[in-house]
Each structure stands twice: as structure tokens, then as C-alpha cells.
Amino acid sequence: MPRNRALPAAAVAALALAACGGDTPSVLDPSSDAGRRVEGLWWVLFWISAVVVAVVTGFLLAAMRRRRAAREAGDGDGEGEGEGDGAAGAAGAGDVDTRPVPWGDPFVVLAGVVVPGGILAVTFVFSLGVLGDLVDPPEDPALEVEVVGHTWWWEVRYPNGAVTANEIRIPAGESVELVLTSADVIHSFWVPELQVKKDNIPGRANRMWIMADQAGRFRGQCAEFCGLQHAHMELEVVAMPPDEFEDWMADEAEPAAEPQTTEARDGSEIFTTASCAGCHTIRGTSADGTLGPDLTHLADRQTIGAGLVPLTPEDLAGFIADAQDLKPGATMPPTELSPQEVDAVVAYLMGLE
Amino acid sequence: MATTVVSDAPPRPATTVERLEDDWAETPGLGSWVGTVDHKRIGLRYLYTGMAFFVAGGIESLLIRTQLAGPDLDVLGPEAYNQLFSMHGVTMMFLFAMPVLSGFGNFFVPLMVGARDMAFPRLNAFGYWVLLAAGIFLYSSFLVGRAPDAGWFNYVPLAGEAFTPDINIDFYAIGLIFLGISSTAGAINFIVTILKLRAPGMILNRIPVFVWGELAMALQIVFALPALTLASVLLELDRKFGFHFYDPGEGGDPVLWQHLFWIFGHPEVYIVALPGFGIASAIIPTWVRRPLVGYTYVVIGELAVALIGFGVWVHHMFTVGLPNIPVGFISLASFTVAIPSSIQVFAWLATLIAGRPILRTPLLFVLGFIFIFVVGGVTGVMFAAVPFDQAVHDSYFVVAHMHYVLVGSAVFPIFGALYHWGPKMTGRLLDERWGKVSFWLMFVGFNLAFFPQHLLGLFGMPRRVYSYDGDLGWDAYNLASSIGAFILALGILVTIANWFWAKARGEPAGNDPWRGETLEWYASSPPAPYNFVTVPTVRSREPMWDQPELAFGAQAPEDGGRPLTGGHLTLSTSMLDARPQAIVHMPHASIWPLLFSLALLALAYSVLLELWPLTAGAVVACGASVMGWFWPRGQTQET
Numbered sequence: 001m002p003r004n005r006a007l008p009a010a011a012v013a014a015l016a017l018a019a020c021g022g023d024t025p026s027v028l029d030p031s032s033d034a035g036r037r038v039e040g041l042w043w044v045l046f047w048i049s050a051v052v053v054a055v056v057t058g059f060l061l062a063a064m065r066r067r068r069a070a071r072e073a074g075d076g077d078g079e080g081e082g083e084g085d086g087a088a089g090a091a092g093a094g095d096v097d098t099r100p101v102p103w104g105d106p107f108v109v110l111a112g113v114v115v116p117g118g119i120l121a122v123t124f125v126f127s128l129g130v131l132g133d134l135v136d137p138p139e140d141p142a143l144e145v146e147v148v149g150h151t152w153w154w155e156v157r158y159p160n161g162a163v164t165a166n167e168i169r170i171p172a173g174e175s176v177e178l179v180l181t182s183a184d185v186i187h188s189f190w191v192p193e194l195q196v197k198k199d200n201i202p203g204r205a206n207r208m209w210i211m212a213d214q215a216g217r218f219r220g221q222c223a224e225f226c227g228l229q230h231a232h233m234e235l236e237v238v239a240m241p242p243d244e245f246e247d248w249m250a251d252e253a254e255p256a257a258e259p260q261t262t263e264a265r266d267g268s269e270i271f272t273t274a275s276c277a278g279c280h281t282i283r284g285t286s287a288d289g290t291l292g293p294d295l296t297h298l299a300d301r302q303t304i305g306a307g308l309v310p311l312t313p314e315d316l317a318g319f320i321a322d323a324q325d326l327k328p329g330a331t332m333p334p335t336e337l338s339p340q341e342v343d344a345v346v347a348y349l350m351g352l353e
Numbered sequence: 354m355a356t357t358v359v360s361d362a363p364p365r366p367a368t369t370v371e372r373l374e375d376d377w378a379e380t381p382g383l384g385s386w387v388g389t390v391d392h393k394r395i396g397l398r399y400l401y402t403g404m405a406f407f408v409a410g411g412i413e414s415l416l417i418r419t420q421l422a423g424p425d426l427d428v429l430g431p432e433a434y435n436q437l438f439s440m441h442g443v444t445m446m447f448l449f450a451m452p453v454l455s456g457f458g459n460f461f462v463p464l465m466v467g468a469r470d471m472a473f474p475r476l477n478a479f480g481y482w483v484l485l486a487a488g489i490f491l492y493s494s495f496l497v498g499r500a501p502d503a504g505w506f507n508y509v510p511l512a513g514e515a516f517t518p519d520i521n522i523d524f525y526a527i528g529l530i531f532l533g534i535s536s537t538a539g540a541i542n543f544i545v546t547i548l549k550l551r552a553p554g555m556i557l558n559r560i561p562v563f564v565w566g567e568l569a570m571a572l573q574i575v576f577a578l579p580a581l582t583l584a585s586v587l588l589e590l591d592r593k594f595g596f597h598f599y600d601p602g603e604g605g606d607p608v609l610w611q612h613l614f615w616i617f618g619h620p621e622v623y624i625v626a627l628p629g630f631g632i633a634s635a636i637i638p639t640w641v642r643r644p645l646v647g648y649t650y651v652v653i654g655e656l657a658v659a660l661i662g663f664g665v666w667v668h669h670m671f672t673v674g675l676p677n678i679p680v681g682f683i684s685l686a687s688f689t690v691a692i693p694s695s696i697q698v699f700a701w702l703a704t705l706i707a708g709r710p711i712l713r714t715p716l717l718f719v720l721g722f723i724f725i726f727v728v729g730g731v732t733g734v735m736f737a738a739v740p741f742d743q744a745v746h747d748s749y750f751v752v753a754h755m756h757y758v759l760v761g762s763a764v765f766p767i768f769g770a771l772y773h774w775g776p777k778m779t780g781r782l783l784d785e786r787w788g789k790v791s792f793w794l795m796f797v798g799f800n801l802a803f804f805p806q807h808l809l810g811l812f813g814m815p816r817r818v819y820s821y822d823g824d825l826g827w828d829a830y831n832l833a834s835s836i837g838a839f840i841l842a843l844g845i846l847v848t849i850a851n852w853f854w855a856k857a858r859g860e861p862a863g864n865d866p867w868r869g870e871t872l873e874w875y876a877s878s879p880p881a882p883y884n885f886v887t888v889p890t891v892r893s894r895e896p897m898w899d900q901p902e903l904a905f906g907a908q909a910p911e912d913g914g915r916p917l918t919g920g921h922l923t924l925s926t927s928m929l930d931a932r933p934q935a936i937v938h939m940p941h942a943s944i945w946p947l948l949f950s951l952a953l954l955a956l957a958y959s960v961l962l963e964l965w966p967l968t969a970g971a972v973v974a975c976g977a978s979v980m981g982w983f984w985p986r987g988q989t990q991e992t
Contacts, residue, residue, distance in 0.1 A: 025813035
């Protein structure tokens with residue numbers, strides 16, 4: 001069983017390799033103090049575990065080296081059928097060693113209770129320390145953002161009235177308080193590179209803080225199974241330089257941009273009169289539905305469908321035409337608009353910067 | 354039926370064996386087939402039924418791994434995927450692991466404690482029929498394309514009527530209430546059998562560790578299962594009658610489900626693991642030719658796991674946002690539960706080192722189990738560390754961990770037991786070479802399937818997703834995992850084929866092919882309906898090693914053997930020191946347990962489909978079958 005010994009080594013190699021992977025949202029490649037605390041805890045746990053597994057494997061290999069020839073176990077005593085016939089068993093019981101094992105009980109107590117008890121106690125105290133450190137941010141958050149889980153997208157609300165979806169913009173280097181709730185079933189907010197996760201539970205408001213070291217985009221995904229499209233409920237935390245963030249947040253609270261072309265104006269008209277407006281809000285227009293994401297500044301986002309596809313005119317048109325095709329089970333029904341009308345709506349939406 | 358001797362009956366046979374044959378023989382035929390209360394036939398039925406569901410759950414897992422072999426695959430849609438992963442979990446926990454471990458318990462607990470049957474043979478038959486009926490009930494959901502689809506954990510509000518209005522979840526909730534009847538009946542039977550029917554002299558500290566494992570499992574079932582039943586009943590009240598127990602909009606609380614489910618659900622892990630530990634403790638001494646080192650500590654360890662296992666449920670809920678004080682205490686309990694497990698691991702290792710191992714298939718599976726279980730154990734300790742748990746909770750790291758624990762502590766010991774005890778059950782030896790092939794395929798396949806999932810979890814892949822993007826660095830690990838799953842499945846198939854080949858053409862095993870230490874080897878292979886010619890008196894923890902007179906299968910009366918002829922008789926002894934107290938008349942075959950379970954099946958379907966007149970009829974049928982079961986017949990009261 002040499003492969004057993006190779007496993008921890010292979011694990012370390014693989015982990016080291018992946019920790020520098022670019023797009024992988026890895027717990028082992030943190031971009032925050034909280035993430036680094038958890039990563040540090042992981043490596044403590046990992047090395048203790050590796051030693052334990054190595055010791056046990058060593059015992060197993062040592063035992064296997066002491067094996068005896070299989071013939072001593074016999075290939076069964078072929079003819080020993082029927083009750084009253086067990087003579088072969090009696091004759092062969094001689095190889096059994098029933099003498100007490102003098103070191104047995106002390107060994108079990110030492111290796112089974114004392115040593116692990118000590119290791120576990122130290123680990124427990126250490127992990128409690130990390131838990132305590134994660135309770136409060138280094139400084140009180142100046143900004144509070146509400147993140148509402150929906151099947152299957154994230155609504156993001158800022159204190160100044162700005163509302164967006166699936167992209168959570170925060171100022172880099174500053175702690176931000178998140179208030180996690182849900183509009184329907186239980187979801188779970190998880191951005192592996194920034195913080196541990198916490199659930200969005202209907203009827204409750206969970207709080208957690210996040211902070212990113214520097215500007216960057218950090219992928220996250222719903223972690224609690226929430227139905228058909230649980231797999232496509234992604235989000236992105238976008239950390240921006242603080243002054244850029246302030247500008248963005250102020251702009252984001254503004255009403256939607258007026259359509260600039262004839263086609264876009266047609267699209268605007270169609271949007272507000274067709275069924276779109278029943279579910280989507282575009283601030284500054286009569287569209288004020290709340291079932292789907294707020295689209296006031298849709299063109300600023302990078303993806304649609306909660307990370308499903310990049311925001312391009314083609315994909316947006318496809319999504320409007322038949323969201324069920326891209327995201328089966330999503331709340332948005334296939335459209336009754338003609339292809340020309342869809343194009344007009346796309347032209348309008350792509351202008352909402 | 355019971356004991357009246359008719360005047361023109363043939364004269365009583367002369368020898369003890371002939372008399373026992375006369376007392377216990379079951380007339381072959383349909384009546385005996387559906388009515389049997391023989392714990393060995395019932396045990397085999399549990400085993401075969403559980404293995405059939407194992408194959409079903411395995412096919413589900415292969416479909417899942419096929420869908421996940423690469424990014425953005427379209428083998429299964431989300432609806433099919435969700436049904437398959439939900440039923441995979443339900444199947445493997447409730448329809449494979451528990452029945453198969455109960456099957457070994459049913460077959461071997463009476464043999465190992467020196468009894469002639471379980472304490473309540475008809476209740477035993479009833480438990481099996483209910484399991485079969487509940488399994489059919491749950492799987493009939495596939496026929497209408499409405500299998501449970503909210504996971505085996507079935508969280509509300511997703512599982513509530515508002516978000517899953519169809520009957521998928523009703524199959525789940527009613528099915529589990531139904532199954533709980535079977536598990537509870539079986540558990541009570543184990544407890545009473547182990548405490549009251551042990552052979553004279555089998556004082557507490559001579560009980561085989563496997564029997565202790567089944568006892569710990571049974572005690573956990575009795576105390577844990579009511580929480581699941583309650584949770585499911587509340588859910589059905591919500592779904593069918595608008596009770597809003599779990600509805601936050603009406604003052605209910607979805608977190609209530611999570612508490613109730615995990616108060617059951619975490620002990621459930623140990624319900625599946627403890628008998629597996631017991632199997633390891635049964636196999637190792639035989640194959641290293643040395644008594645188990647640290648017996649007392651191992652037994653205390655098993656019972657301590659069973660006890661502490663009730664105090665760790667919140668570690669499934671560390672991301673719910675519960676206050677930090679209870680979270681800290683549950684974290685402490687979760688660290689603590691590692692100690693009784695490590696006692697057992699080091700007792701096994703000490704026994705292996707103290708003895709001289711014979712590396713045949715049963716022991717190989719146990720060595721594989723120890724390695725896999727320890728890997729699963731150390732990652733389990735990681736989850737006790739709250740911040741790390743919160744980081745990888747609901748990620749593939751958990752999938753890896755719990756398969757290491759559950760496949761490690763249930764599947765590998767079960768497969769070891771098929772080779773170790775199969776010869777006792779069928780009378781035939783399995784093929785050793787194919788056994789080794791099966792082991793290595795399973796061991797390599799398992800580690801290839803599940804080790805990479807640790808990394809997937811650390812790299813941010815959540816559980817229960819039917820699809821994933823190709824640009825996240827997850828592809829290679831998923832592909833490796835899928836390949837490993839198929840290798841594992843191949844290894845499993847080899848053993849299944851080996852079993853049926855052995856049944857048909859295997860070499861006869863003889864009473865005691867491995868020269869084992871406990872009383873199951875005192876019986877013939879397969880055991881006669883009455884198990885032993887004489888109920889033995891036990892003077893050792895390893896009676897077959899220390900009492901040479903037992904090797905002949907019929908301890909003589911001067912050595913303490915009791916023939917107990919003249920009916921279905923076994924001996925009842927005192928709980929602590931196993932002093933003989935009474936001779937118990939055991940019941941004969943009966944059709945009523947089957948009829949009662951059919952009435953329950955009708956009840957389950959009637960509630961599922963809301964056919965209330967049928968419900969009323971089914972309730973009456975249940976009552977009638979209980980009355981039939983207990984109707985006084987002559988002098989012996991038969992339960």
C-alpha cells in the first residue's frame with residue numbers, strides 16, 4: 001500500500017499548485033484577513049491530520065509485514081458439514097495466542113485517549129480563538145449592504161437606495177456589513193476568498209462582515225441547496241478603490257438613463273407596456289415589478305442570469321426570448337415578444353449604464 | 354398451531370437432534386415462505402433487499418458522476434439530477450446501510466449470544482415486511498416521475514408546499530415515517546434479545562463487540578428516530594393541512610426542521626457506523642489469532658460514541674447564524690466524539706500488532722476500512738473547528754468527508770463481513786482471489802472517487818450542483834472522481850458475482866472455516882432452524898477458543914449444554930450476569946406480520962394520494978391485523 005503514504009504528499013503538491021490558480025475561488029488563496037485566519041487554521045488542521053493518518057498507516061503497514069502464510073488459516077475444512085462436526089476447528093485452534101497483551105490496555109489509553117485528547121484540546125482552543133477573531137471586523141463598518149437571496153439570484157440593496165443584482169460592489173480595504181435575508185427558500189452566501197459562509201434564511205436577518213484587501217473580483221456561489229437552479233446562483237464581489245466606489249454607489253442610486261436611439265426608445269416603450277415591467281424595476285420609469293432583478297443600471301453588470309452568461313446583446317436577447325432554455329426552472333417565462341421587439345428591448349437595456 | 358400434542362401423532366423421536374428437527378422444521382411452501390419468523394431467513398432477506406437497494410443507489414450515483422464528469426454536461430437535467438441525488442442519499446442511508454447492518458445483526462446476534470431466535474420473532478418478520486413495503490413505496494415515486502427532490506436532508510421551506518407543491522416530498526415524509534416503524538421494531542427486538550436472551554454465563558463483559566455495536570445502534574435508533582418522525586409529521590401537517598409549523602410568514606420557523614432533522618441525522622451517522630465498527634472488532638481477532646486488545650475500552654468507546662453522538666447535531670448548522678455560545682459547546686462535543694473513535698482505532702491497531710495477521714479478504718476489507726475511516730475521521734475533526742467548518746460547509750469537502758466516514762465504516766466492513774460470515778450464512782466459501790480483486794478495485798476506486806473531492810471543496814465547489822463552469826479549475830478533479838466511481842462500482846460487482854457464484858458452486862464451508870472465537874461458529878453452516886443442538890453455557894469472552902467442548906457443535910449436558918426440546922424454546926437469562934431465569938416459548942410462523950405491513954402500505958398510499966375513505970379502511974385493516982396477530986390461541990401467547 002505505498003499509495004497510502006503518497007497521499008498526503010500528493011495532497012500538499014496539489015494544494016500548492018491550486019493555491020496560485022487564477023480563476024479558482026479557493027479557500028486557500030484568500031484575499032482578506034478573515035480568509036487568511038481560516039487558511040492558517042486549515043494548515044494547522046491539515047498537518048495534524050497528515051501526521052495522524054501517517055501514524056495509522058504506519059501501524060497498518062507494520063501489521064501487514066507481520067502477516068503469516070494463508071495456509072495457516074486453511075482453505076476451509078472442506079468436509080466439515082453438519083452439526084457435531086467441528087473437529088478441524090478444534091485441531092487448528094492451537095495457533096491462537098490467548099495470552100494477555102501486557103502493553104495492550106496502557107497503549108490503548110495512551111494512543112486512544114491521552115494523546116488525541118491533548119491534541120484535540122489544543123486544537124479546540126486554537127479554533128475558538130479564530131472564531132472569536134472573526135466575530136468583529138477590525139473597525140466598525142461604515143457601510144451596510146442588504147443581500148437578499150431569491151430563487152435563483154441575489155438582490156443587493158445599498159443604504160442610499162441603489163439596488164442591483166448578483167454583483168456586490170464594495171470599497172476595497174474597508175469592512176462592510178452584510179445583512180443576509182431571503183425572499184423565498186434558504187440560500188447561503190459564500191465567497192471563498194473573502195470570508196466564511198452564512199445562510200440567507202427567510203424570516204431572519206443574518207449579519208456578517210466582509211473586507212477585501214484590494215480591488216478585484218471575487219467569485220461566490222449559493223452554497224445551500226435551493227432547488228432546480230441552485231447550480232446557477234452565482235455572485236461576484238467587486239472590490240473597488242474607495243473613491244471610485246463612492247462615485248459608483250451615487251450613480252447607481254440615480255434613475256435610469258434615458259434611451260438615446262429610436263430603437264431604444266421603442267424598447268423602453270415595449271418594456272413598460274409588455275409583461276417585463278410586471279417583474280422588473282427600472283427606476284425613473286413606470287416599471288416597478290419586484291419579482292425579478294432591478295434592471296436600472298443593467299449595462300454596468302458583467303453577467304446575466306446570476307453568472308450564467310456574459311452580458312452581451314446576443315445572450316441578453318436569447319435570455320429574454322427563452323430564459324427556460326438557458327436556465328430551466330427560472331421564474332422568467334418565455335417571451336411573447338417578436339424577435340424585432342426583443343432586439344428593441346435589448347437595445348434599450350444595453351443602454352442602461 | 355403451538356403445542357397441543359394430538360393423540361395420533363407419531364411417537365417422539367429418540368435423539369436430541371431428531372427432536373429438534375421435529376420441533377423447528379418449517380414445512381416448505383408458500384405459507385412458511387411468507388410466514389417465517391426464523392431470524393436467519395429474515396436476516397438474509399434484509400441482506401438481499403438492502404443489497405438490491407445498494408445497487409439502485411449505486412446506479413443513481415453513477416448517473417450523478419456521469420453528469421458531473423465534465424463541465425456543463427447535459428446528461429441529466431436539473432430535475433432528474435435533484436431527484437437522483439436525493440434518492441441516492443435516502444437509499445444509501447435508509448434502504449441500504451440500515452437494512453444490511455440489521456440483516457447481519459438479525460442473522461448473527463442470536464447466534465453470537467447463544468439464543469435460538471430473536472426475542473420477538475414475529476415483530477422481527479414485521480420489521481422486514483415494513484422495510485420492504487416502505488422501500489417499494491419510496492421507489493414507486495420514480496414510476497410517476499416524482500421522486501423526492503429536496504435532498505435526504507429535505508430542508509424547508511424548499512420542501513414545503515409553497516415551493517414543492519407536487520407529491521415528491523410527500524413520498525419522502527410518509528416514506529420515512531413508514532420506515533421508522535421498521536427500524537424501531539427492529540431496534541427494540543435487538544435490545545431485548547441482547548439483554549435477555551444471552552446464553553448462561555455470557556456476563557456483560559463477555560458479550561462480543563459486534564453485539565455491543567448492534568446494541569449501541571439499537572439504543573440510538575430508539576432515541577433518535579422520534580425526532581425524524583416528528584419532523585416528518587409536522588411537515589405533512591404543513592403540506593396537507595396548512596399548519597405552518599415551518600412557515601416564517603405565519604410565525605413558523607424553517608430552522609426548527611433543521612434542529613429536528615439533525616438531532617436524528619447526526620446519530621444516524623453513528624447508527625450506520627457503530628455496527629460497522631463492531632464488524633471490524635469481530636473480524637480482526639479471528640484473522641490475527643489473538644483476542645481483541647482493550648475490550649473494555651472498545652465497548653466503552655462504542656457506547657460513548659452513541660451517547661456523545663446526541664450532542665453534536667448543531668455542527669451541521671454552523672452557518673445558520675446561531676449564537677456563538679451554543680456553537681462553542683457543540684464544537685467541543687464534536688472534538689470530544691473523536692476520542693472514543695480513536696480508542697477503537699488504536700485497539701484494532703494494537704490487536705493487529707499483537708497478533709499475526711492472515712491477509713485474506715475479510716481482513717483486507719477491515720484494514721481498508723481503518724485507513725478510510727481515519728481519513729474521514731480527521732476531516733471530521735476539522736469540521737468541529739467552527740471557522741473551518743463555516744468555510745467549507747456545503748462544499749464538496751463535506752461530500753468527500755462523509756463518504757470517507759460512511760463508505761469507510763459501513764460499506765467496507767459490510768463487504769468484509771460478506772466474505773467472513775457469508776460461509777456461515779450460505780454454507781459456501783466465496784472465492785478468495787476474486788475477493789482480493791474486488792477489494793483492490795474498491796479501495797483504489799473509492800480513493801480516486803472521493804479524495805479529489807476534498808480539493809474541489811477547498812477550491813470553492815458547492816454540493817448538490819447539477820452543473821459547473823469549465824473555467825474554475827474543477828474539471829480534472831471531477832473527471833478523476835467520476836472514473837473512480839466506476840472503478841468502485843466494478844469492484845462491488847465482482848463481490849456480488851462472487852457471492853452468487855459461491856452460493857451455487859462454492860466449496861462447502863464447514864462449521865468453522867476460520868476457527869473463529871465467538872458462538873456463531875458453534876452452529877452448522879448454514880445453521881439449522883434451531884441454531885444449536887444445545888444452548889451452550891459460556892465461560893469465556895472467546896468461547897470457541899477457550900472451551901474445546903464447543904467445537905463439536907453440541908455442548909454436552911455435563912458441560913452445561915441445554916437441549917431444550919419440546920417446542921420453540923430458548924433460554925432467558927438475567928441482564929447483567931446471564932443467570933438462567935426462564936425457558937421462553939417462541940412463536941411459530943405467522944401470516945399476520947405481512948398482512949399488517951400491507952395494511953400500513955395501503956395507509957401510506959392513501960395519505961399520499963389523500964384518498965381519505967381508503968385511509969379509514971386502511972386504519973381498520975391495521976387494527977384488524979393487530980387483533981388477528983394477538984388473537985388468543987390456546988395456552989401459548991405468541992408475539
